[in-house]
Amino acid sequence: MDRYAVFGNPVGHSKSPLIHSWFAKQTAQALSYEAILAPVDAFADCWFSFVAAGGRGGNVTVPFKEQAYQLAELLSERALQAGAVNTLYIDKAGVLCGDNTDGLGLVADLTRLGARLQNASILILGAGGACRGVIGPLLAAGVTHIHIANRTAAKAEAIAGLFNHRVTASGYDRVPVEKWSLVINATSSGLDQQRPPLAEQHLKHCTLAYDMLYGKEPTAFLSWCKQQGVPQCADGLGMLVSQAAESFAIWRDVKPDVAPVLQQLTAMVKA
Template sequence: MTDLYAVFGNPINHSKSPSIHRQFAEQTGQDMHYTKQLVNEGEFEKAAQEFFEQGGKGLNITVPFKLNAYAFAQQRTARAERAGAVNTLARLSNGTILGDNTDGIGMVHDMHNLGWELEGKRILILGAGGAVRGVLQPLLEENPAQVVIANRTFAKAEELAKNFLDLGDVQAKTFEQLVGETFDIVINGTSASMQGELPPLPDNLLAENACCYDMMYGAEPTIFLRWAKDFGAAHVADGLGMLIGQAAEAFYLWRQIRPEVVPVITAMRRQIAEKNKQ
């Protein structure tokens, strides 16, 4: 019996999840079928209920339904509770629907694959939205020296920092307060880079050998990664590895098998480059 999985979102056409999970299944010899489903706003619960009632084993959840998925889950992992959002649902053997958030661990694993050291480092995160909230716990579990959250709306960054203070040294700052500070790792967690916008960052922000990571990805380097290169970053990476890393973590939750992510990242990079040429 082929096990059924899907990704729910709106819009959904652009989703790379079916391709990623197909590659994982082939690589690990799993009998599973994975589709993408457009869900209308306000109909998430009904669609998810139907999916699981018809024998579905697991769902990936993308924009704008991560909060709906959080509410839908009957049980949640500690990291999903912390993130306040769910991007993966799994039907357990007893029928319970478990909610998890694999975004943060996907990003951390990608950084490990890139050979980036997180322990003892000063990390700056730009933005204070859901994407940032989702990665804070896994980041802090790597024991950085400090995590600073910078956001246009200081109150939002401050609230986020307070929520995670029990896990490590987390501070909120305005962009103006970053002047004179240096960081080993800078992570862009805003979607502004996709619109070609950059937060007002001071010039001397990057420490020696600094690494810069954009959670967004595209065929061309984002404006943030171009900024990073211009200001002397030793290493830069976009969020494609995070996307594939969070999918691998979801796959592990569903199948108890860890797929190899590097060959899939390589294949997807090639696809994106070819599509860009057309």
């Protein structure tokens, strides 16, 4: 039986083993998928031990995405744009390949929610890896303008500089007054029940507020957006399942149906 795993530290909270077991059952694929707690300073050793024991591929989560990027011998364009890898696999030639499915997962979930990405203007809050990983796929989906707002403007400007003129950046106090139809929180502020210091005026034309974090209750950002009258608010649970489906398709060459798995996971997480 082919072995797959998610590598992280911490990793006990990961929903990936459950998601991939549901995908495997749905698509009649014989595989196992486990969570592996890798030492912070020994990710590479942990990965190669897994491969030596028959491992075929893996997902990579915090804090190892950049290390996986360095480890991969062949990187996809998405991984190069993201500067990080969340999906590793060994191809038929025995080459260790790295990909990043986070952006594809976000675009798929936004599409599921009915967001219009073609010619859209999007505001992304936060300038960490979560932000950088989704910009390329959003541009490829037809987004006209992406603006990155961050507490430290220089970090946002550094990411914007990696892309073309359609991506701009600033601190929160200098966000352009534009018709932002979609506002995405890519910060971890929700972990502390905080929200990014965005002015209310930037939600005026927002039809969908999206937080990449997820949990039983809405994040502080989503609660605030709802109070400001944003008609649709969504967390990142759908992105989690959708990016997992993209990884599964890379490994197994079959694309699972996200809808029933997301329905099961939502019932579990929100219970």
